Amino acid sequence: MKAVTWHGKRDVRVEQVPDPSIKEHNDAVIKVTSSGICGSDLHLYEVLGPFMAEGDILGHEPIGIVEEIGPAISNIKPGDRVVIPFSISCGHCHMCGMELYAQCETTQVRERGTGAALFGYTKLYGQVPGGQAEYLRVPEAQFGPIKVPEGPPDERFIYLSDVLPTAWQAVAYADIPQGGSVTVFGLGPIGQMCARIARHLGHRVIGVDGVFERLEMARRHDIEVIDASEVHHVPEEIRNRTSGRGTDSVIDAVGMEAHGSPAAKLAQTLAGMLPDALAAPLMSNAGVDRLAALNQAIDSVRRGGVISIIGVYGGMTDPLPMLRMFDKGITLRMGQAHVRRWISQLMPLVTDDADPLGVMDLTTHQMPLKEAPRAYEMFQKKADGAIKILLKP
Secondary structure, rough: EEEEEEEEEEEEEEOOOOOOOOOOOOEEEEEEEEEEEEEHHHHHHOHHHHOOOHHHOOOOOOEEEEEOOOOOOOOOOOOOOEEOEEEOOOOOHHHHOOOOOOOOOOOOOHHHHHHOOOEEEOHHHHHHHOEEEEEEEOOOOOOOEEEEEOOHHHHHHHHOOHHHHHHHHHHHHHHOOOOOOEEEEOOHHHHHHHHHHHHHHHEEEEEEEOOOHHHHHHHHHHOOEOOOOOOHHHHHHHHOOOOOOOOOEEEOOOOOOOOHHHHHHHHHHHHHOOHHHHHHHHHHHHOOOOOOHHHHHHHHHHHHEEEEEEEOOOOOOOOOOOOHHHHOOOEEEOOHHHHHHHHHHHHHOOOOOOOOHHHHOOOEEEEHHHHHHHHHHHHHOOHHOOOOEEOOO
């Protein structure tokens, strides 16, 4: 089959690789019909190379048709249309019993000290082949796959794999009071959906970004925006709009590669120039995140407010303004999304023909799998208005 493979910094290729097969009694194999490129994939494209191996198959946002199932699988059958959550969880361990599926004890990558295995996402998370491919082997298929209706296009349901549950969890963790306010930093795909979900739930939403197309998309969905490229001090602007207090909650949907952190950007660049044997320990034990967005979030939230971090961070000694955080009485919540935990709330919204979350207005480009290298470059450079790209095998 053809698959998108990693070969180095900013070097992804579409290559012929062996077809996946059933290896365990609870496996399934699906024929992928669409697979998204996620902002997290750009971290592999740019920063997290020391944790990759040449030839790793990328991608963790697939939808497709079940081709084959193992003997222990009874919840799905060949021909079913399914979305595959990005995290791999068993559904029956202690952590899954608490609905903390991203911490599944069956698939935890213990040798790395990390949580549940993820599709297509580095040695840190199990080095499981990903879904930017023609076919995908799905471990723990007795729990993971989400059946969706036939008929509507893939973009109606594909975001159940990652974008929608990640955004829903971010809003839930933000603990916005009834009729309260939230600032969303970063209006990429996750930030767009965070803003729409919070708006759908009746909250005032302020979205912050510096990219014209992202701001325009947010405006289409009745989101109040701040253009960070034109405002000198974003937290001050937020306070000016909220009686001097700041918003009740803030969602950081940016993560480790935020603009405006020159020292950390230099650290990332230098780490990327080292051999993997040196770079990986450095990145595992040092502070290499760009913290501009997080620092602005801390400055922007009102006293006693909540910051929900859904952007990916990877440093181990990142400096935080603890005095300011303690003085303001800020609550922080964060972590990988527990996808299956939120599906019951999301499924009625994505199956509603009224499309209350505007899932049909998120994909900006659909491209053949063979054009993945160009798609990654477009997405990384935010070229041609690229906000969300789906690859079609």
